[in-house]
Amino acid sequence: MLIQVPEQGTLADVAAHRLAHSIVTGELAQGQKLNEAELAERFGMGRGPLREALRHLEGMRLVKRIPNAGARVVVLDRKTLSDIYGVREALEGMACRLAATQMTDEEISKLSKLLDNHEEQIKKVGGKVYSQSEGDLDFHFQIARGSRNQMLMDMLGSEQYQLLRMCRYRTSRKATRTKPALQQHRQIVAALEQRDGELAELLMRRHIQGAWKSISEMIDKEEGQYEQ
Amino acid sequence: MLIQVPEQGTLADVAAHRLAHSIVTGELAQGQKLNEAELAERFGMGRGPLREALRHLEGMRLVKRIPNAGARVVVLDRKTLSDIYGVREALEGMACRLAATQMTDEEISKLSKLLDNHEEQIKKVGGKVYSQSEGDLDFHFQIARGSRNQMLMDMLGSEQYQLLRMCRYRTSRKATRTKPALQQHRQIVAALEQRDGELAELLMRRHIQGAWKSISEMIDKEEGQYEQ
DNA sequence: TTCGCTTAGATTGTCGACAATCGGAGTGAG
DNA sequence: CTCACTCCGATTGTCGACAATCTAAGCGAA
Numbered sequence: 001m002l003i004q005v006p007e008q009g010t011l012a013d014v015a016a017h018r019l020a021h022s023i024v025t026g027e028l029a030q031g032q033k034l035n036e037a038e039l040a041e042r043f044g045m046g047r048g049p050l051r052e053a054l055r056h057l058e059g060m061r062l063v064k065r066i067p068n069a070g071a072r073v074v075v076l077d078r079k080t081l082s083d084i085y086g087v088r089e090a091l092e093g094m095a096c097r098l099a100a101t102q103m104t105d106e107e108i109s110k111l112s113k114l115l116d117n118h119e120e121q122i123k124k125v126g127g128k129v130y131s132q133s134e135g136d137l138d139f140h141f142q143i144a145r146g147s148r149n150q151m152l153m154d155m156l157g158s159e160q161y162q163l164l165r166m167c168r169y170r171t172s173r174k175a176t177r178t179k180p181a182l183q184q185h186r187q188i189v190a191a192l193e194q195r196d197g198e199l200a201e202l203l204m205r206r207h208i209q210g211a212w213k214s215i216s217e218m219i220d221k222e223e224g225q226y227e228q
Numbered sequence: 229m230l231i232q233v234p235e236q237g238t239l240a241d242v243a244a245h246r247l248a249h250s251i252v253t254g255e256l257a258q259g260q261k262l263n264e265a266e267l268a269e270r271f272g273m274g275r276g277p278l279r280e281a282l283r284h285l286e287g288m289r290l291v292k293r294i295p296n297a298g299a300r301v302v303v304l305d306r307k308t309l310s311d312i313y314g315v316r317e318a319l320e321g322m323a324c325r326l327a328a329t330q331m332t333d334e335e336i337s338k339l340s341k342l343l344d345n346h347e348e349q350i351k352k353v354g355g356k357v358y359s360q361s362e363g364d365l366d367f368h369f370q371i372a373r374g375s376r377n378q379m380l381m382d383m384l385g386s387e388q389y390q391l392l393r394m395c396r397y398r399t400s401r402k403a404t405r406t407k408p409a410l411q412q413h414r415q416i417v418a419a420l421e422q423r424d425g426e427l428a429e430l431l432m433r434r435h436i437q438g439a440w441k442s443i444s445e446m447i448d449k450e451e452g453q454y455e456q
Numbered sequence: 457t458t459c460g461c462t463t464a465g466a467t468t469g470t471c472g473a474c475a476a477t478c479g480g481a482g483t484g485a486g
Numbered sequence: 487c488t489c490a491c492t493c494c495g496a497t498t499g500t501c502g503a504c505a506a507t508c509t510a511a512g513c514g515a516a
Contacts, residue, residue, distance in 0.1 A: 009295040010499065012283070036468070046501045048276060051469090052283045055240070059287020061382070067237040068468060068507055083379040086322070094318040151311040154289070155383075238469065264498070274471045279499090296477055296498060 011045045015053035018043060023062050023073050024166045030075045034063060060162055076167055078219055084163055085212040089205050091156055092140060096188065096204040099146030100197035108192050111142055115185050122178055137165060139185055143204075146192075167215070177214050184210070239273045243281035246271060251290050251301050252394045258303045262291060288390055304395055306447055312391060313440040317433050319384055320368060324416065324432040327374030328425035336420050339370055343413050350406055365393060367413055371432075374420075395443070405442050412438070 019039070022028045040050045054071045057063045065071045074080075103111075118135050144156040155161070184207040191200035247267070250256045268278045282299050285291045293299045302308075331339075346363050372384040383389070412435040419428035 012499085013295070037466095047468090048279075048500060048502095051276075052280055055280045055283040056287060059284060067241070069509095070468070080378065083377045086326075086377055087319070087379050087383065090318050090322040091315070094314070098314075149311045149314055150308065151289075151315050155315065240469085265496095275498090276470060276472095297479095298498070 010049065011043075012049035012052035012056070015039075015043050015045065015050050016056045019053055019057055020060065020062055020162050023057070024162055024169055026166075026169055028073050030073050032073045034071045034073065036070070062162055062166070074163075076163075076170065078216075081167055081215065081219070082212070084167065085208060085215075088156075088164065089208045089212075091152060092143070092208055093201040093205045095144045095147040095149070095152055095156060096192075097197040097201040098149060098152075099143050100192050100195050100200045102148045103146035103192060107142070107146055108189065111139070111192070112189050114139060114142065115182065115189060118182055118185075122182065136181065136185075137161075137168070143188075143192075177211070181207070181211070239271075239277035240280035240284070243267075243271050243273065243278050244284040247281055247285055248288065248290055248390055251285070252390055252397055254394075254397055256301050258301050260301045262299045262301065264298070290390055290394070302391075304391075304398065306444075309395055309443065309447070310440070312395065313436060313443075316384075316392065317436045317440075319380060320371070320436055321429040321433045323372045323375040323377070323380055323384060324420075325425040325429040326377060326380075327371050328420050328423050328428045330376045331374035331420060335370070335374055336417065339367070339420070340417050342367060342370065343410065343417060346410055346413075350410065364409065365389075365396070371416075371420075405439075409435070409439070 019028075019034075028034070034054065036047050036050055036054070040047045043050065054063060054065065058065050058071070062074055063071045064074050114135070118139075121135065141157055141161075144153050147153065184203065188200055188203045188207065191203055247256075247262075256262070262282065264275050264278055264282070268275045271278065282291060282293065286293050286299070290302055291299045292302050342363070346367075349363065369385055369389075372381050375381065412431065416428055416431045416435065419431055
């Protein structure tokens with residue numbers, strides 16, 4: 001899947017992954033204080049590796065650290081989300097434009113098959129939003145890989161993009177908009193097949209703008225549940 | 229200046245700053261192995277804080293860590309630099325477009341004055357490339373701030389942008405191209421004054437493409453001095 | 457009652473020592 | 487002579503304890 005391997009590496013890496021997962025899924029609430037000793041015991045490790053993990057998550061912008069005052073889970077307020085989607089539009093648009101000339105025919109056809117799977121899943125289970133949401137991320141990540149730009153992949157992929165997954169979990173519970181999204185994905189793939197980078201970028205930017213609009217409205221409805 | 233305050237915070241933060249500086253300025257060569265014990269002693273601290281600093285730098289992409297095999301300074305090969313400049317073009321273009329509508333008149337006029345300073349410095353000392361290069365970064369950072377997009381500022385600013393400074397130090401020793409760059413900067417400011425976001429973005433993208441082209445040619449000339 | 461100071465508790469920052477792992481020198485068999 | 491194995495030094499990973507700092511409750515004076 002898109003999710004990285006469970007990290008058989010150092011304890012710090014394991015902790016970083018488990019923490020990231022807990023934060024992304026909402027198991028750890030936004031703004032929650034992260035107690036080092038408590039987390040270290042829960043993960044069965046010392047505070048050393050855990051502190052390294054927190055530094056790592058700080059780099060991912062999943063937690064915010066204040067010297068001598070500990071780390072807290074980041075809070076995704078409306079402005080932050082808006083900023084993220086703005087950057088995302090620019091980066092994913094760029095990825096799409098590059099992918100149109102860089103992806104192999106095999107990769108594009110694999111992308112098309114991926115969408116077939118999504119369509120099936122949508123037809124089968126309406127409620128199983130989880131895998132759909134992950135599948136969507138998978139689609140976007142495959143395009144990022146297609147750009148052949150390692151820095152872009154890093155930013156959009158495993159590392160930096162956890163913020164997006166976090167915001168997905170928070171919003172896509174009642175995931176309306178799966179069908180129009182799928183339609184837009186198909187259009188994007190079509191543009192890639194035609195090797196039309198400009199069109200692909202345009203479509204991707206619209207797609208993301210649409211996603212933001214949808215999420216923005218959703219936030220407007222459920223107002224004022226995150227203080228400060 | 230653009231450089232962050234010397235960080236009076238935790239030892240790990242101090243170490244991260246000093247290490248970042250050493251890497252950016254080339255004091256620590258590309259690909260060099262970073263020995264924890266040795267660095268810890270040089271900085272007069274234990275290995276704990278230093279390991280946290282390395283984790284931080286890893287997030288900045290200044291070092292590459294391999295479990296059980298230590299950390300090495302990242303190597304900026306041609307492909308990596310190309311990728312960086314590609315992403316930079318997209319992000320700074322976006323920043324420029326936003327800045328055209330978001331910056332205040334005062335900020336824009338301050339930007340203009342900044343360019344006056346640069347012009348003076350260029351006229352005065354031809355060899356003092358350092359401050360010119362830093363001043364250029366300052367110009368770009370001010371525009372990033374003008375976008376009012378925090379995520380964009382983080383990516384282009386203090387944190388993520390150290391890679392750029394690193395590549396500057398490596399290339400801008402014999403900094404030709406200061407005068408055309410200044411000219412382009414002036415054009416960008418003019419577009420901002422006219423509140424023409426599209427034009428500002430276009431000019432910035434060209435400006436960065438030109439910078440990359442210049443650097444690319446410079447790399448071609450001094451070939452094969454980085455092994456692996 | 458309210459404000460400010462003091463003190464106790466909890467939490468973070470740091471260090472030194474020990475265990476686990478990796479790389480390389482040295483040795484021996486084929 | 488070459489290859490593989492073994493062992494040793496060096497380096498990284500981890501832990502527990504101590505020092506420094508912040509937070510909050512309690513007390514006393516205005």
